[in-house]
Amino acid sequence: GEDVEQSLFLSVREGDSSVINCTYTDSSSTYLYWYKQEPGAGLQLLTYIFSNMDMKQDQRLTVLLNKKDKHLSLRIADTQTGDSAIYFCAGASSNTGKLIFGQGTTLQVKP
C-alpha cells in the first residue's frame, strides 16, 4: 500500500546542518518531493527528485535518495531560524500527480 513515514520532531542550533528523513513503502513512487509549511500557511515546494536520480542539490538544500531502502533525506546546510517549520515528504507514482504525504517533521531551530 501507499505510506510515507517521517520522524516527528528535530531540533538543531542555528548554523548547524539539519537532516530530515523519510521512508516510503510504495516502490512505484517515482517522483518525490519536499514541502515546507509555516504556521497558518499552505505548502511551499522546496525541491523534488525523480527515481532515476540519487542526489539533487539546490543552494542550501541537498536531497539524497536511496531506492533500495526506499529512503529519502533532506539536508539543510547552515540552518537559520527562518527555517523553523514543518517539512513534508511526499511521493507520487506514475504520471498522475497524486501526492501521498508523510505526517510531517517539525524542525525547531534554536538561536
Place this chain on the structure above:
Amino acid sequence: DAGVTQSPTHLIKTRGQQVTLRCSPKSGHDTVSWYQQALGQGPQFIFQYYEEEERQRGNFPDRFSGHQFPNYSSELNVNALLLGDSALYLCASSAWDRVNYGYTFGSGTRLTVV
C-alpha cells in the same frame, strides 16, 4: 503574478450543513487538486480536476464533490458536514504536462464544523 488563491480563508459551519470552497489556480496552470489536512497530519488527497473532469479521486465519500470551470478555477463542495470534516482544505495547481515537477499550493481554507 498571483499564486493559488482560495476563499474564504476561514469558515464555521454547523453539522449537517453544506459548504462550498473556491480556488483560483496560478496563472498558466490548468490542473487543480484538493487536499484535506487535519490538525497535526499531512495532507490527504481528495481529487484532481483537469479539462473540467475529475481525473483521480482519493478515499473520500461521495459527500465530497467538486467542479472545474472553463477558466480552470475550481470548487470543492461538502454535503452533510460532520465534525470530522473540520480541517484545513488546500487547493494545489499545476500544468497538466508538468504535474511531476510539483504543485503550487494555496494558503488553504480553515473549516470548522460545530
